[in-house]
Amino acid sequence: MVSNAARIAGRHFLQIPGPTPVPDRILRAMDMPTIDHRGPEFQKLGRRVLDGMKSIFKCAGPVIIYPASGTGAWEAALVNVLNAGDKVLMFETGHFATLWKNMALKLGLQPEFIASDWRIGTDPAAIEARLRADKSHEIKAVCVVHNETSTGCITHVGEIRKAIDAAGHPALLMVDTISSLASIDYRHDEWGVDVTVSGSQKGLMLPPGLSFNALSEKALAAARASTMPKLFWSWEEMLPHNKNGFFPYTPGTNLLYGLAEAIDMLHEEGLENVFARHDRHAEATRRAVTAWGLEILCREPKYYSSSLTAVLMPEGQNADDFRRIALEKFDISLGTGLTKLAGRVFRIGHLGDTNDLTILGALAGVEMGLGLAGVPHKKGGVQAAMDYLAAQAKKAA
């Protein structure tokens, strides 16, 4: 029982799909005096992170770093390459795809939103069919969310690329990787993405406050022709400064120290190992959910997310009541259901700085919380996850 204690011992379990727990090593790396952002010491840091992020996006072109949340990087992607009234094609994977669509509308673009039920990722066939029908190439960009954080469904970006190419359509491809970068395999160049959007507080294990645009040559060419008003978000303002490791305005200096450390940590582990670890924790979580007899929101295994799992509550049960009890009794934060899914799902984040035992601790918190909240379920979820993780550990030995 932790609710009325003045101090809660141990670490809080921040099992939401972002922000994620910040490793001590990153906290220590940021614990530095803030330096002159026009001086030589900053220049080294600037070059290190601007260059280092290319290895995370797997791109050869420039990466822009904003002192802003992910929402800012969404806006930057749209205003740098498009023009007022442009049509953009989007797919309703869930809450975040809907927010990006609403932003496009507010900015004076014409988003076309392919409706879906929030239980799958983007359907490449639907994208291809719509682009084939757009004979006069009015659609200027296809915007998709790689990992829909509200539902736990991924979009296979390579398949979206193939769909655009199969339709012979010149639209730009823009991808939100805010909750997938450094957690789920991502390849900006190989998949022919023009603008990749990301943020600091999820797979990158940093506090909130930085966001990113990774750019292609085609995106840079579109930017030269774009007339949408912008200054803070303008790549044109940013890039000449970035060439020398600097920024046109004050950057998030201390967060950049943390970012340099995060990039090092990801490479020390190896990106492929980072992805495999996320895949493993996602599978362990799904085995637990299945053993509890609960339903995973994502309805097709090919769309399962390795960053988070959204779990449907049994009929008549409120997910937020359960989440509140789990927080009060076991000091664990689980993700809430967003908009359409409010009260109907809870989300287990398994991304960022996690290991087998933190996942098992989180699943134990969920299993005990379900019991205390009186949610009908079967026991044995944690056991199923342990069996799976132990078998994987044995295989790896």
Ligand SMILES: *Cc1c(COP(=O)(O)O)cnc(C)c1O
């Ligand atoms: C978190 C998230 C956002 C919003 O990012 P903020 O940093 O909160 O502005 C957008 N898209 C996805 C997929 C996200 O997970």
